[in-house]
Amino acid sequence: MPDKPVTKPLLRTLAGERCAIPPIWLMRQAGRYLPEYRAIREKTNSFLDLCFNPKLAAEVTLQPIRRFGFDAAILFSDILVVPHALGQHVTFEAGEGPQLDALKDPEALNRLRIEIDHSKLAPVYETIERVKPELPASVALLGFCGAPWTVATYMIAGRGTADQLPARLFAYRHPEAFSKLIDLLIEASASYLVRQFAAGVDAVQIFDTWAGVLPADEFRKWCIEPTARIVASVREQFPRARIIGFPRGAGTELQRYLDAVPVDAVGLDWMMELSFARDYIQPSRTIQGNLDPLALLAGGAALDHATDAILETFGRHPFIFNLGHGILPDTPISHVERLIARVRNHV
Numbered sequence: 001m002p003d004k005p006v007t008k009p010l011l012r013t014l015a016g017e018r019c020a021i022p023p024i025w026l027m028r029q030a031g032r033y034l035p036e037y038r039a040i041r042e043k044t045n046s047f048l049d050l051c052f053n054p055k056l057a058a059e060v061t062l063q064p065i066r067r068f069g070f071d072a073a074i075l076f077s078d079i080l081v082v083p084h085a086l087g088q089h090v091t092f093e094a095g096e097g098p099q100l101d102a103l104k105d106p107e108a109l110n111r112l113r114i115e116i117d118h119s120k121l122a123p124v125y126e127t128i129e130r131v132k133p134e135l136p137a138s139v140a141l142l143g144f145c146g147a148p149w150t151v152a153t154y155m156i157a158g159r160g161t162a163d164q165l166p167a168r169l170f171a172y173r174h175p176e177a178f179s180k181l182i183d184l185l186i187e188a189s190a191s192y193l194v195r196q197f198a199a200g201v202d203a204v205q206i207f208d209t210w211a212g213v214l215p216a217d218e219f220r221k222w223c224i225e226p227t228a229r230i231v232a233s234v235r236e237q238f239p240r241a242r243i244i245g246f247p248r249g250a251g252t253e254l255q256r257y258l259d260a261v262p263v264d265a266v267g268l269d270w271m272m273e274l275s276f277a278r279d280y281i282q283p284s285r286t287i288q289g290n291l292d293p294l295a296l297l298a299g300g301a302a303l304d305h306a307t308d309a310i311l312e313t314f315g316r317h318p319f320i321f322n323l324g325h326g327i328l329p330d331t332p333i334s335h336v337e338r339l340i341a342r343v344r345n346h347v
């Protein structure tokens, strides 16, 4: 926690300091594009077994640091361990993504625990404790959780959906029950993040991957307010907790999000226009982003141009280089190497 002197570039940037070379890490940097990840994944039965195996999860967390020397490691886990710890049945089928026993109606909420079962998450906290001493002094360790809205979309649909329609309909049809679910997730997520800080993470990111599908009023109710409550609750325990928000697709609502949610930095998606973000977002907050993951997959001139545009637009103020969403599994390693070299050699 931030009692020690802040020397890690990522933490300095979160504190509002500009680093001459911006810190860089990539969302979903531990994953299938890495052969060493696939080798470990093949040895485990299920994805959740890997998440709950502290030795292997620590190893997978460290893999991208060893290979690329990123400025941050992100804990290897998943946002859906929270529904798991709330008693929902969660599995990951190969090639199909997550499967949960869908919450079809308000009564289904009664199947959930009334609070998070930390004993189910103990392996995650142990992973943090194992990773911490293995990291170079300059590398920050990030924890994370999903934002309540995004996690609720999976809990209600029972799977990933293209349009998050089941959760949106549920929220319109059963606003009271939906609000109860969001409240439960606010408490669970805040308490989960507090435990991650207690175990040793330097900062956390709150992933609201599906924030962008909501109309403005719903966005305020289900994304802004819950995230603000999580941040407040975490800081009751850890007043200086460093937190990055990632309300993907927030668009014109981003300013309102930042007015209400005192995150230290905001992750921008790749749809966000650069000069708009520089002029209207960067003056108030450290920004993180926002290379199109497809440009990284494509490589070559497309990658170089997109990288330079980001560096030139955001480079004069506190800024963390990242993607605008997670790295795609088919991304060549050489493209990641090329990106990092370009970011670190840019003057």
Ligand code: CP3
Residues within 6 Å of the ligand: 026, 027, 028, 029, 030, 031, 032, 041, 047, 074, 075, 076, 077, 078, 079, 080, 092, 094, 096, 097, 098, 144, 146, 160, 207, 209, 326
């Ligand atoms: O490297 C890291 O960023 C740390 C680990 C991490 C994973 N998932 C590992 C993972 C993190 C931070 C996440 C977050 C996550 N998980 C989000 C939010 C960010 C985003 O990408 O939008 C969401 C929506 C999920 C839910 C989830 N997990 C889905 C929809 C899927 C299936 C699709 C897919 O990407 O595979 C997962 C599985 C998952 N989570 C994998 C990994 C490495 C692949 C599983 C495998 O190896 O078989």
